[in-house]
Structure formats: structure tokens, C-alpha cells
Amino acid sequence: MSRVAKQPISLPKGVELTTAGGNISVKGPKGTLSVHQLPGVTVAIDGGVANITLGEGVDDKFGGTARALIANMVTGVSQGYERKLELVGVGYRAAMQGKALSLSLGFSHPVVFDAPEGISIETPTQTEVLIKGTDKQVVGQVAAKIRGFRPPEPYKGKGVRYAGEKITLKEAKKA
Template sequence: MSRVAKKPITLPKGVEITSNANGITVKGPKGTLATHALPGASVSIENGVANIAVAEGADDKFGGTLRALLANMVKGVSDGYERKLELVGVGYRASMAGKSLNIALGFSHPVVFDAPEGISIETPSQTEILIKGSDKQRVGEVAAKIRSFRPPEPYKGKGVRYSGEKITLKEAKKA
């Protein structure tokens, strides 16, 4: 069995894992997440600790994958995930209008992005966007989608970037 699958997952207070033939469901204070069952891997819960077991002769990689997915789901329904984006550029601003994010990115029109179900978007300041949710994958997808509207360009560094992202700037052409 893989080393990742051997690590137990401690369940915080208020988090429940239920497993059946269709898949695995994790319930917690921030919502409910579900995943499909992986072949040869099963989950057992004892005293608030979830352990992954891989069937004899089954592929080890499914045990490690299932453990990583479950650990992310447990963290998501208990604490949640968040991703922070920064707008860098003159006139680049973001604001919320209901569930829609309005972003001015130097185009002739504002970019309007509707938050998908289960994801909340906040704008603490005009140049910051905070994406929160319980599903790690969906939070990352939404952040990548917003970043794709105007990714950072390599000469001045203007655009939408992840918080703390380092952009390597190129030297301008010399005449």
C-alpha cells in the first residue's frame, strides 16, 4: 500500500463520512461534498479517524488518491478553502453586484463573472478578489477562470495574478 494511503485522516468535530457502493459523502458545518468510489479502495471509520484500505491485488495508486481526495473534502467542509487574486494595473478594479463580479481590466467593456453555486466571491478592496468555498477543485477552477480574463503580461506585470505570485519580467527591446 502507498505511503499516502497509510496516513489516517482525523475527523474534526461535526464532520461525518458515509460510504456506500455509489461513492463517499462527507458532511460538515460548511456543506456536503461527494466523490465516486475508486476500485479496490475502501474507507473505514473508527473513533473519529478514517483509514483507507486497499484490496489485495488492487492497484495501490487508488488508495493514495482516495486518501488525498478525502483529506481535501474533510478540510473543505470543516474550514473551507480560499484563493486570493490581485489586480495590478492602472484602472484595474473589481466590485461585487449581488452574486456577479464586475471587473474593469482595460477592455472597452467591463467583464462580468457570475459566481457558481457553492462559491462565494468577495472584494475586500478594489484591487483584491477573494474566492471562498468548500470544494478545493472548484475554488481553484474559479480563480483560474478569473485570472484567464487578463493573465499577467511579462513586460510590465499588469493583469490578474494570484496573491504572492512572482512574475518574472522580461527586458524591453532595445532600439
């Protein structure tokens, strides 16, 4: 079994993990998440700790993947995930219009992005966007989609970037 799969998953107070009908469900204060159980992987729960065990002849990679998915779900329903984006450029602005995010990114029209179910988007300032949710994959996908509207360009660094992202700028042509 892989080193990742051998690590136990501690369940914080208020978090329940159940396995039924080929699905693994995690319920906590921030919501409920579930994932399809991988073949040959079983989850044993004893005293607030979940352990992964593999059946005979099952590939090691399934154990590590299952452990990572369950640990991400436990963190999501107990603490949640968030991604912060920064808008860099003259006139680049973000504002919430109800549940939709309106972005002014230098196009002739504003870009309107509707948040999917289970995701909340906030704009603390006009140049910051905060994406929050319980599912790590969905939060990352939404952040990548918003960044994709205007990725940072390599000459001036203008665009939508992740908070703390370093953009390597290219040198301009020399005459």
C-alpha cells in the same frame, strides 16, 4: 500501499464520513461533499479516524488519490478553502454586483463573471478578489478562470495574479 494512503485521516468534531452506494460523503458545518468511490478502495472509520485499505491486486495510485480526495473534502467542510487574486494595472478594478463579479480590466467593456453554486466571491478592496468555497477543485478552477480574463503580461506585470505570485519580467528591446 503508497505512503500517502497509509496516513490516517482525522475527522474533526462535527464532521461525518459515510460510504454508501459507491459514494463517499463527508458532511460538516460548511456543507456536504461527495465523491465516487474508486474501485478496490475501502474506507474504515473508527473513533474519529478514517483509514484507507486497498483490495487485492489494486494499483497503489488509487489509495493515494482516494486519501487525498477524502482529506480535501474533510478540510473543505470543516474549514473551507479560499484563493485571493490581485489586480495589478492602472484602472483595473473589481466590484460585486449582486452575485456577479464585475471586472474592469482595460477592455472596452466590463467583464462580468457569475459565481457558480457553492462559491462566494468578495472584494475587500477594488484591487483584491477573495474566492471562498468548500470544494478545493472548484475554488481553484474559479480562480484560474478569473485569472484567465487578463493573465499577467511579462513586460510590465499588469493583469490578474494570485496573491503572492512572482512574475518574472522580461527586459524590453534595446535599440
